[in-house]
Amino acid sequence: MEDKKQKLIEIVRGAAQKKPRRKPARPAPAVRIEGSHNIVGDGNTLIHAQTLRPRNAIDPRASELSEAQKLRLRELINEWITVHNTVRTRARPLTHAAAWSSFQKKFRVTSYHILPLDRFDEAVRWLQQQRARIDGMKTAPLRDARWRARQIAYIKARCKNQLGDAELYRAYINRRFGKVSLTELTDDELAATRTYIAQKKPA
Incomplete structure (x- = not known):
């Protein structure tokens, strides 16, 4: 009889010492973003967010x-x-976007449309300088079939329009190279003539 009581006491004590079972945690509801800026949780639309982007x-x-x-x-x-x-x-490769970005950064404008009129000539010179730097590379005459024609056109145009003498280059090439025509010049001689004319100031 005493043994049965002792066993019963031990069973009661053991039950009291057992920790209550925890309910398994429910997984958090999945959240996903779908088109039209809808944020969806458990299949229900919670928020509709509209994105506004400023237009330039x-x-x-x-x-x-x-x-x-x-x-x-x-x-x-x-x-x-x-x-x-x-x-x-x-x-x-130089893209149009990259070229215009450089232009806008140089002149601090968001578009060439709003370039001040009094900076137009400066903008023209700057763009011509970008091209001239490339024309001055040693590989330019070899890789660009239009290089010679472009140098000759520049020399003649500057002599006529900026320096006021369409034949100004002739004295230089005759004295320096013993030639009378731009077409007779070698690539190096033509490059030297272009540099001379570009640096010469109106009288």
């Missing part, structure tokens, strides 16, 4: 530049890109 609207009518001046800038950009990608074949 440029009104071309507010530009100080004429259409001819804008066209000139676009032509120079295209020439720079073409020459870069023709001559600098081992460099990263």
Whole structure:
């Protein structure tokens, strides 16, 4: 009898010492983002978020530049890109986006449409310098079939339009190289003549 009581006491004590079972934790509801900016949890739409992005609207009518001046800038950009990608074949290709980004950073504008009129000539010179740097590379005459024609056109145009004497280059090439025509010059002689004319100031 005593043994049965002792066993009963031990069973009661053991039951009292057992820890209550914890209920298994429920997994957190899955959250996913679907189209139209809907945030969905357990299949139910919780939030509809609308994203507003600022637009950089440029009104071309507010530009100080004429259409001819804008066209000139676009032509120079295209020439720079073409020459870069023709001559600098081992460099990263120059894209229109990268070229315009450099232009905008240089002149601190968000578009060439809003370039101040009094900086137009400066912008033209800057774009011409970008192309001239590439034209001055030793590999340019070899990789660009239009290189010679471009140098000759520049020399003649500058002599006539900026220096006021269409034949100004003749005295230089005759004295320096003993030649009378730009077409007779070697590539090195033509490059030297271009540099001379580019650096010469109007009288």
